[in-house]
Amino acid sequence: xxxxxxxxxxxxxxxxxxxxxxxxxxxxxxxxxxxxxxxxxxxxxxxxxxxxxxxxxxxxxxxxxxxxxxxxxxxxxxxxxxxxxxxxxxxxxxxxxxxxxxxxxxxxxxxxxxxxxxxxxxxxxxxxxxxxxxxxxxxxxxxxxxxxxxxxxxxxxxxxxxxxxxxxxxxxxxxxxxxxxxxxxxxxxxxxxxxxxxxxxxxxxxxxxxxxxxxxxxxxxxxxxxxxxxxxxxxxxxxxxxxxxxxxxxxxxxxxxxxxxxxxxxxxxxxxxxxxxxxxxxxxxxxxxxxxxxxxxxxxxxxxxxxxxxxxxxxxxxxxxxxxxxxxxxxxxxxxxxxxxxxxxxxxxxxxxxxxxxxxxxxxxxxxxxxxxxxxxxxxxxxxxx
Ligand SMILES: Cc1cc2nc3c(=O)[nH]c(=O)nc-3n(C[C@H](O)[C@H](O)[C@H](O)COP(=O)(O)OP(=O)(O)OC[C@H]3O[C@@H](n4cnc5c(N)ncnc54)[C@H](O)[C@@H]3O)c2cc1C
Numbered sequence: 001x002x003x004x005x006x007x008x009x010x011x012x013x014x015x016x017x018x019x020x021x022x023x024x025x026x027x028x029x030x031x032x033x034x035x036x037x038x039x040x041x042x043x044x045x046x047x048x049x050x051x052x053x054x055x056x057x058x059x060x061x062x063x064x065x066x067x068x069x070x071x072x073x074x075x076x077x078x079x080x081x082x083x084x085x086x087x088x089x090x091x092x093x094x095x096x097x098x099x100x101x102x103x104x105x106x107x108x109x110x111x112x113x114x115x116x117x118x119x120x121x122x123x124x125x126x127x128x129x130x131x132x133x134x135x136x137x138x139x140x141x142x143x144x145x146x147x148x149x150x151x152x153x154x155x156x157x158x159x160x161x162x163x164x165x166x167x168x169x170x171x172x173x174x175x176x177x178x179x180x181x182x183x184x185x186x187x188x189x190x191x192x193x194x195x196x197x198x199x200x201x202x203x204x205x206x207x208x209x210x211x212x213x214x215x216x217x218x219x220x221x222x223x224x225x226x227x228x229x230x231x232x233x234x235x236x237x238x239x240x241x242x243x244x245x246x247x248x249x250x251x252x253x254x255x256x257x258x259x260x261x262x263x264x265x266x267x268x269x270x271x272x273x274x275x276x277x278x279x280x281x282x283x284x285x286x287x288x289x290x291x292x293x294x295x296x297x298x299x300x301x302x303x304x305x306x307x308x309x310x311x312x313x314x315x316x317x318x319x320x321x322x323x324x325x326x327x328x329x330x331x332x333x334x335x336x337x338x339x340x341x342x343x344x345x346x347x348x349x350x351x352x353x354x355x356x357x358x359x360x361x362x363x364x365x366x367x368x369x370x371x372x373x374x375x376x377x378x379x380x381x382x383x384x385x386x
Contacts, residue, residue: 018044018178018203020364021193023185023217026056027161027350028342029209030168031357036207037175039361044201045169045177046193048184052165055211055349058318060230060266060276061164062243063157063351064101067120071327071375076348077126078371079355080155086354093163095269101156101243102131102140104263104303105148110247114151127154142239142306156243158266161350168353185210185217190338205364208333209342211349212321218333222382223344225319227283229292230276233310237271246303249277261296263303273310275300277347281322288315320346323382328352330359330376334383340364341378 022033025047033045050057063083066076090096105111114130121128129152131139136150173179180195185208187194192203208214212225249262264276278292293315300307323329323344333339340363342356349356359376362369 014202016199016201018042018192018201020044020205020207021046021185021201021203022207022209023188023193024054024208024210024213025051025165025169025179025181026054026209026211027052027165027168027353028211028345028356029207030165030172031353032207032209032342032360033172033177034168034175035357035361036364037172037177039365041364043172043177044180044203045172046180046183046185046195048182048196051169051179051181052162054213055318055320056165057162058228058230058316059161059347059350060264060274061095061159061161061350062101062266063159064243064348065121065126065153065156066348067117068326069375072348073124074371075328075352075355075376077124078358079352080157082354082358083157083159083351084155087157090159090164091167093160094167095158095160095163097158097267097269099156099158099242099267100152100154101245102136102150102152104136104143104150104244104246106246106248107148111148113247114149117151121153128152129154140241140244142304143244144303144305147303152242158243158268159350160268164350188217188339190336204338206339207342207360207364208339211343211345212319214321214341214343218341221329221341221343222324223321223329224281224323225284226322226346227278227280227317227319228276228347229278229288229296229315229317230274231293231297231312231315232268233273233275233307233312235271236273236310239271239306239310240265240267240273240304242267244303246299259292259295261292261299263299265300265304265307273307275307275312279320279347286317286319288317321349322346325380325382328356328376329378329380329383330356331363331373331378334379
């Protein structure tokens with residue numbers, strides 16, 4: 001195996017020789033390529049289909065701080081801060097909307113959770129405010145009356161992920177990255193990668209950022225597809241003002257056996273309303289399942305009855321790359337010294353793409369990261385099945 005060494009940017013290199021090859025130009029791979037190119041490394045970014053056309057194009061684009069675990073909090077909050085720094089430079093088509101998020105409590109029991117969350121975030125310097133029932137109605141007049149209240153997370157935001165992926169890729173190219181579209185990585189080794197047309201790319205490091213497709217390259221990796229549905233409406237500016245999520249969303253996100261749905265509505269800068277969301281394991285076909293759409297919309301109507309009056313113009317599905325402990329796999333691939341994984345981001349990969357890129361650059365360059373990289377290292381007992 002090649003010893004891990006800090007690569008130097010080379011002035012004269014063969015066209016097929018790189019410091020790093022990144023497989024996959026979803027938002028995670030694009031962010032990694034940009035970060036590595038920013039560090040003056042010679043990067044190749046390989047994408048068989050369309051830049052940002054995988055899970056990235058299917059996602060909702062909620063930039064969310066989350067508190068399921070300290071590790072999840074660290075990565076989401078760190079990433080959210082990076083998004084706030086990047087926001088002024090994003091192009092208009094990235095549709096960055098600093099709308100904040102409301103975690104909606106249906107009853108007093110859920111209000112206890114709102115209180116717990118507020119304490120958690122306040123202790124960690126995340127602005128978090130409790131809205132009572134009346135303030136919630138004023139903030140979101142189309143929610144049904146009688147809801148108990150909500151937690152307002154003002155620094156949550158919304159973006160349009162495929163255009164962000166394209167922007168990050170273009171930034172990486174501006175910094176010298178070679179983008180190879182229409183080719184797929186079929187093999188990797190300590191010396192680089194082979195593409196499906198037989199081309200071999202030599203590189204010091206490889207970053208596998210191919211999302212749910214990681215299992216096609218790494219046998220036994222514990223990343224499973226978790227299907228999700230979304231519906232988008234025609235334009236109704238102001239109908240929804242914040243990213244809205246029912247507190248029961250967490251039950252849906254944590255369900256491991258059954259199909260689950262939760263109310264999740266997002267304002268788009270176009271005036272459209274994006275409605276989610278569902279979660280299903282064991283589904284490998286991308287076809288829209290009318291039963292899931294109907295369950296999802298029924299749940300949404302319970303929270304926002306007037307949604308029934310809007311016209312839905314499109315529905316689609318996507319696959320989240322899920323891991324058993326709900327944390328991504330970011331770091332050295334078990335058994336390798338220069339192949340890194342950047343996958344397993346489940347329903348938070350848009351948010352955590354920027355933090356992931358910083359962690360990957362930290363690993364590759366041997367530099368310290370702003371957050372502890374340990375919880376995301378793929379060297380977890382389950383990461384590769386025997
Ligand atoms: C319904 C739904 C809603 C979501 N909502 C949110 C949200 O609100 N907020 C949030 O943060 N996240 C959300 N997510 C999650 C988010 O979309 C994903 O975590 C994120 O897009 C993952 O990005 P990625 O770059 O890892 O994967 P992808 O976007 O899937 O990119 C992987 C790329 O690798 C390419 N590839 C595949 N095989 C190879 C190969 N052999 N060689 C080279 N390239 C290859 C693919 O073509 C693809 O373009 C949602 C996901 C879904 C499905």
